[in-house]
Amino acid sequence: NAGVTQTPKFQVLKTGQSMTLQCAQDMNHNSMYWYRQDPGMGLRLIYYSASEGTTDKGEVPNGYNVSRLNKREFSLRLESAAPSQTSVYFCASSSQGTSKNIQYFGAGTRLSVL
């Protein structure tokens, strides 16, 4: 019962470096999400993909890009990392939209940008 799997679990980057956070779900869900969690601010939506082939901006999309590679996989890319992007990143999935459907979260990627 893997659910939502995120890789890597930890990453340290230097300012200006790029990286891609990977997320895969095995629940045949249509919708996938990327959030960031910062102390005292709760989770904030970066991007979401309502269904395979579509992506849309969330609350804090600047500095990020996403790719819905297929129904299972949704990646988040930082093209030029900045210290302000130090955070814990969570991927989630749901069968459809979030209004009544349960979101399942991965264990997170802890990113530090120096």
Added chain:
Amino acid sequence: TQLLEQSPQFLSIQEGENLTVYCNSSSVFSSLQWYRQEPGEGPVLLVTVVTGGEVKKLKRLTFQFGDARKDSSLHITAAQPGDTGLYLCAANTGGFKTIFGAGTRLFVKA
């Protein structure tokens, strides 16, 4: 901007005590969710409340949705160390977007 404000931010209690945490907003929501998050893990859904005034119970946890659907509370009876964690409330703002409160960090001492 729609916000969810949670209080208290931090709570440390002895095993066996009761507690209530709150989630408040000036906005009306069609539903509200409570999650629990343990260190090093993602949030896990506890409950969704949909109807104003609705009360749901999950063992020793009681969730209530305000009559006006702007606020919610979580009451834990006889807290146990296993209840330790970060409790988050969340609300759908339309379609695929959800906002989260900053959370209440609960520590239950044995």
